[in-house]
Amino acid sequence: MTSRVIVISGVSRGLGRAMSEEFIRLGHRVFGCGRSAEAIAELNQRHGPGNRFAVVDVTRDEAVRDWAQECLAVAGPPDLLLNNAALINRNAPLWEVPAAEFSEVIDVNVKGVANLIRHFVPAMVARRSGVIVNFSSGWGRDTDPEVAPYCATKWAMEGLTKALAQELPAGMAAVPINPGIIDTAMLRSCFGGQAQGYPGATQWASSAVPWLLGLGPQDNGRSLTVGEAH
Numbered sequence: 001m002t003s004r005v006i007v008i009s010g011v012s013r014g015l016g017r018a019m020s021e022e023f024i025r026l027g028h029r030v031f032g033c034g035r036s037a038e039a040i041a042e043l044n045q046r047h048g049p050g051n052r053f054a055v056v057d058v059t060r061d062e063a064v065r066d067w068a069q070e071c072l073a074v075a076g077p078p079d080l081l082l083n084n085a086a087l088i089n090r091n092a093p094l095w096e097v098p099a100a101e102f103s104e105v106i107d108v109n110v111k112g113v114a115n116l117i118r119h120f121v122p123a124m125v126a127r128r129s130g131v132i133v134n135f136s137s138g139w140g141r142d143t144d145p146e147v148a149p150y151c152a153t154k155w156a157m158e159g160l161t162k163a164l165a166q167e168l169p170a171g172m173a174a175v176p177i178n179p180g181i182i183d184t185a186m187l188r189s190c191f192g193g194q195a196q197g198y199p200g201a202t203q204w205a206s207s208a209v210p211w212l213l214g215l216g217p218q219d220n221g222r223s224l225t226v227g228e229a230h
Contacts, residue, residue: 004028004213007071007078009058009116010085011043012036015135015179015208018201019082022209024051031071031078033058034085058085058112061119068119077123080212083113083134086153094148102149109153110160117164128171131215134161136176141223158223165221173220179208180226 006023010016012034020030024047033056034040043053052074056067071078087108089097113134124130139147140154161176168174182204208226219230 004079005075005077006030006080006082007116007120008032008082008084009056009112010034011053012039015182015201015204016082016084017043018205019084019209019212020047020051020053021202022205026209026213028213029075031075033067058115059107061115064112064115065119068116072120072123077127077130078120079130080215081116081120081124081130081132082212083116083132085109085112086135087150089147089149091146093146097149105149105153109150110156113157113160124172125169128169130172131219132161132164132172132174133212133215134174134176136161136178136223138178138181140176140178162221162223168220171217173215173217175215175219175221176223177212178223178225180204 006028008016008020008030009032011020011032013036016032016034017039020032020043023030030047030051032043032051032053034053035055035057037055040053040055043051047053052071054067054070056063058064085108087105089101089105117132121132124132134157136157137150137154139151140158143151158176161174165174182199182201204226211226214230216230224230
């Protein structure tokens, strides 16, 4: 398989980190960002210099702009842009979620995605190729109590991505995906000990990454779940 340039947000832990490791193992170049300086330093030490990781707060448009300019200068437009970074609110009825916590979830999960799209996608459009994957969730297509802010952001991903898909030129794709249920720190915050009954991030990535690499123009605007037929 030809080596591709992959951009991933939220690589400090969980799915983002597991995907980064698997893409690199398969011979692709990864440019990733996260908020943990310690995790980013470790990733650079393990996988540099062909792969690059940076500390970036995706809610800060100017920080994303500067990072995108660096990535584009080094590697050109990404073949696959994965908007993975996300937060979940602490379990609580909506009226008990503090305003600051609600805003933080919205800022990372929605505005952060828009910021990456704003600064990476124009180069992809100019080349008229590439796939944008915005991570949705089962809670972007259904709901449960006590996670209303998170549900709101993932339903937003479905609408935002489908509208983006209508704006792209032929040859490109924007796809909202549900990764499935994976044992991560985020899931444990909701499921507690029951999360251990689901696959871990590394196990998930071993099958999810080849599936993601198979996405293409034929999938533009389709709401997909990892593992189902393209």
